[in-house]
Amino acid sequence: EAQVTQNPRYLITVTGKKLTVTCSQNMNHEYMSWYRQDPGLGLRQIYYSMNVEVTDKGDVPEGYKVSRKEKRNFPLILESPSPNQTSLYFCASSLFDPGQAQETQYFGPGTRLLVL
Amino acid sequence: QQQVKQSPQSLIVQKGGISIINCAYENTAFDYFPWYQQFPGKGPALLIAIRPDVSEKKEGRFTISFNKSAKQFSLHIMDSQPGDSATYFCAASRRNYGQNFVFGPGTRLSVLP
Numbered sequence: 109e110a111q112v113t114q115n116p117r118y119l120i121t122v123t124g125k126k127l128t129v130t131c132s133q134n135m136n137h138e139y140m141s142w143y144r145q146d147p148g149l150g151l152r153q154i155y156y157s158m159n160v161e162v163t164d165k166g167d168v169p170e171g172y173k174v175s176r177k178e179k180r181n182f183p184l185i186l187e188s189p190s191p192n193q194t195s196l197y198f199c200a201s202s203l204f205d206p207g208q209a210q211e212t213q214y215f216g217p218g219t220r221l222l223v224l
Numbered sequence: 225q226q227q228v229k230q231s232p233q234s235l236i237v238q239k240g241g242i243s244i245i246n247c248a249y250e251n252t253a254f255d256y257f258p259w260y261q262q263f264p265g266k267g268p269a270l271l272i273a274i275r276p277d278v279s280e281k282k283e284g285r286f287t288i289s290f291n292k293s294a295k296q297f298s299l300h301i302m303d304s305q306p307g308d309s310a311t312y313f314c315a316a317s318r319r320n321y322g323q324n325f326v327f328g329p330g331t332r333l334s335v336l337p
Contacts, residue, residue: 112267141325150230150313150329151268166324198267206319209275210258215267 110135112216114199120222121189129184129219131199135212139204140182141166142174144195145218151198157182158204189223196220228316230328237335243301245331247314250295254326256319259288259299262311262330271312272299304335 112133121127133140141156143166153166157176171193173185182201186193197220202213229248237243247257258273274281274288274297281288287300301308314328 143327148329151315151325151327153324153326156324164324167326200267204319206255209278209281210270210273211256211319213258213270215269218267 110214112199112201112214114197114216114219116219117217118220120224122224123190124188127186127189127221129186129197129199129221131182131184131216132180133182133199133201133214134180135201135203135214136179137201137203137212138179139202140176141200142172142182142184143198143200144168144193145198146195154184154197189221191223194221194223228314228326228328230314230331232331233329234332235334237304237333239304239306239335239337241304241335243304243308243333243335244298245312245314245333246296246298247316247328248294248296249316249326251316251318252295253318254316256317257288257290257297258315258317258325259286260313260315260327262313268313301333304333306335306337309333309335 115130138159142154143151145151152168155174157163199216202211259271260268261271262268285302290297311330311332313330315325317325
């Protein structure tokens with residue numbers, strides 16, 4: 109079954125305590141990305157990766173880091189979380205093919221983060 | 225230029241009616257326009273997408289209309305059903321360059337039985 113998994117699903121932490129949210133996909137997709145979803149703002153892309161060792165900033169990268177050492181994993185790292193990073197986070201993967209009319213794309217179930 | 229505008233913010237439609245959600249963009253370099261459906265407590269799911277070389281794409285009850293000159297695209301849901309009640313997001317991307325996605329703020333659709 110095609111799947112994007114995220115862990116943890118819920119996390120409460122305190123300001124400044126480093127945390128990592130893991131993302132893994134089992135579809136051998138090249139393209140992976142992280143989004144945050146906030147009420148009234150929709151989804152905003154944080155970082156994306158076109159393949160192993162290839163990452164780039166999205167629209168809201170400040171305060172976040174990512175790495176892509178393996179094709180299946182794309183962890184999101186908050187080195188020093190702050191309350192304004194309280195949000196719902198989604199990881200997604202897709203088969204990057206600019207020639208296709210519609211790409212295959214899957215989102216994970218989300219990670220709800222509260223930073224106190 | 226990166227912004228994607230979406231309207232309406234919320235929409236109430238009777239069962240069997242047509243739901244129409246509109247989006248507009250500024251960046252003419254965008255070359256991929258997907259729509260997503262999100263149910264409460266779930267991640268978004270890709271619903272249908274279009275590239276700017278066609279003006280319309282239909283999949284079942286869902287149709288995207290694309291107007292390149294006006295820089296607008298819309299989602300039409302025919303014969304709307306209560307099970308279609310969800311939040312819908314449009315998005316745009318420069319996929320030929322593998323670049324990032326920009327999303328609209330979302331439309332909350334309620335289909336009354």
